Amino acid sequence: xxxxxFECLIxxxxxxxxxxxxxxxxxxxxxxLALRFRIxxxxxxxxxxxxxxxxxxxxxxxxxxxxxxxGIAVGNIVxxxxxxxxxxxxxxxxxxxDGIKLYKREVSGELEMLLITLISAVFxxxxxMLSRAEGAVLLSLFVLYLWMWYRREKNNKGxxxxxTGANGSLFRILMVLFGxxxxxxxxxxLVVNSAxxxxxxxxxxxxxxxxxxxxxxxxxxxxxxxIATLRKNYTEMLFGDLIGSNIVNLLVALxxxxxxxxxxxxxxxxxxxINMVIMTVVFTIMSMHRKxxxxxxxxxxxxxxxxxxxxxxxx
Numbered sequence: 001x002x003x004x005x006f007e008c009l010i011x012x013x014x015x016x017x018x019x020x021x022x023x024x025x026x027x028x029x030x031x032x033l034a035l036r037f038r039i040x041x042x043x044x045x046x047x048x049x050x051x052x053x054x055x056x057x058x059x060x061x062x063x064x065x066x067x068x069x070x071g072i073a074v075g076n077i078v079x080x081x082x083x084x085x086x087x088x089x090x091x092x093x094x095x096x097x098d099g100i101k102l103y104k105r106e107v108s109g110e111l112e113m114l115l116i117t118l119i120s121a122v123f124x125x126x127x128x129m130l131s132r133a134e135g136a137v138l139l140s141l142f143v144l145y146l147w148m149w150y151r152r153e154k155n156n157k158g159x160x161x162x163x164t165g166a167n168g169s170l171f172r173i174l175m176v177l178f179g180x181x182x183x184x185x186x187x188x189x190l191v192v193n194s195a196x197x198x199x200x201x202x203x204x205x206x207x208x209x210x211x212x213x214x215x216x217x218x219x220x221x222x223x224x225x226x227i228a229t230l231r232k233n234y235t236e237m238l239f240g241d242l243i244g245s246n247i248v249n250l251l252v253a254l255x256x257x258x259x260x261x262x263x264x265x266x267x268x269x270x271x272x273x274i275n276m277v278i279m280t281v282v283f284t285i286m287s288m289h290r291k292x293x294x295x296x297x298x299x300x301x302x303x304x305x306x307x308x309x310x311x312x313x314x315x
Contacts, residue, residue: 005201008194015190016217019056022183026055029177036170053241054248056218058256060188064210065257069196070264074130075210076218077254078272079311081246082211083219085283086304089242092226093297100235100292110243111284113145118280121250122273128265135258142251191217207268211311246280268314275307 030051051058057080064073093099120141124134191214199209226238257263265273282303286296 005198008198008201011190011194012198012213012217015187015194016056018183018187019060019191019218020187022180022185022187023053023055024180025176026180026184027051029173029180032173033177036173051248054245054253055184056187057245057249058253059184060191060214060218061253061257062260063185063188064192065260065263067192067196068261069192069206070261071199071206071208071266071269072192072195072210072214073257073263074254074265074269075207075212075272076214077249077257078269078276079211079215080219080249081276082272082279082304082307083216084242084246085279086300086307087216088219088223088226089283089292090297090300090304091223092230092238093292093294094301096230096294096297099294099296100230100238102235102239102287102290102292110239111287113148114243114247114280115284117141117145117247117250118277121254122277128270130254130258130263130265132259132262135255135260135263138251138255139259142248142255145247145251205266205268205314207266207272208311208314211268211272212308268311271314272307272311275310279303279307 057076061073061076064070064076121138124130124137195209195214196206198213199206226241230238254263279300282300286292
């Protein structure tokens with residue numbers, strides 16, 4: 001399909017653009033539909049935060065699994081979660097003036113759920129093969145997560161107001177929704193196939209390409225969202241995006257990919273999974289004093305650089 005490196009890079013750039021724009025259109029349309037039909041703030045918040053920035057990872061990972069590119073599927077998810085914390089959040093801390101203060105209400109239960117998700121995923125991956133049944137377990141954990149989130153939102157609904165209806169034609173909203181879905185799938189096709197071609201040209205493992213090139217590319221929504229929320233000082237949204245998208249990546253993207261096709265795990269994937277655990281544990285430990293400093297941002301960036309080097313060596 002792609003004859004040289006230049007064509008592959010052009011295809012990846014076009015695919016990433018379609019992935020990010022398509023995800024933006026899709027989520028915006030979901031929000032408008034939720035507002036139009038007076039759906040609860042929980043549903044609006046969920047589509048606006050978790051799936052908004054994780055849709056590219058979900059689609060590209062599922063497609064990679066469908067095409068039997070297991071290394072890219074695993075590498076994309078593990079690499080995206082490492083990039084979310086080490087690269088994106090690390091950069092956010094470095095460019096912030098006084099670091100980022102953390103309020104208890106902003107991460108109530110979320111960090112605990114992230115660690116439970118992480119432990120469950122790594123435990124299942126430790127067998128060197130993620131079966132369809134184990135993928136179903138991850139998806140079931142996501143349903144449990146939704147239920148916990150819904151109960152929490154229901155208990156807090158007294159402090160919130162139901163959103164008002166959205167303006168605009170229903171036909172236009174549905175057309176943008178359809179355009180977003182098509183763009184995401186076309187983008188996933190371009191990114192995954194060109195990444196596979198690059199791996200073959202460079203004679204490196206699929207997992208390495210997934211952990212680096214594909215993972216960073218599909219993490220762009222998190223990057224842009226983090227920059228916007230940091231600029232407006234919306235730390236609650238920032239942490240919701242960061243933690244929520246990592247949970248969605250592991251449970252929905254990886255779990256769904258395994259349900260589509262059992263996923264074998266190579267050595268590079270195992271090492272990258274261990275690096276993901278280390279990064280998440282460091283991120284959680286840093287949260288204990290309720291403030292992330294610029295110094296800690298530098299540590300996260302250095303860890304990210306180290307993990308990418310390890311991925312290159314093992315790939």
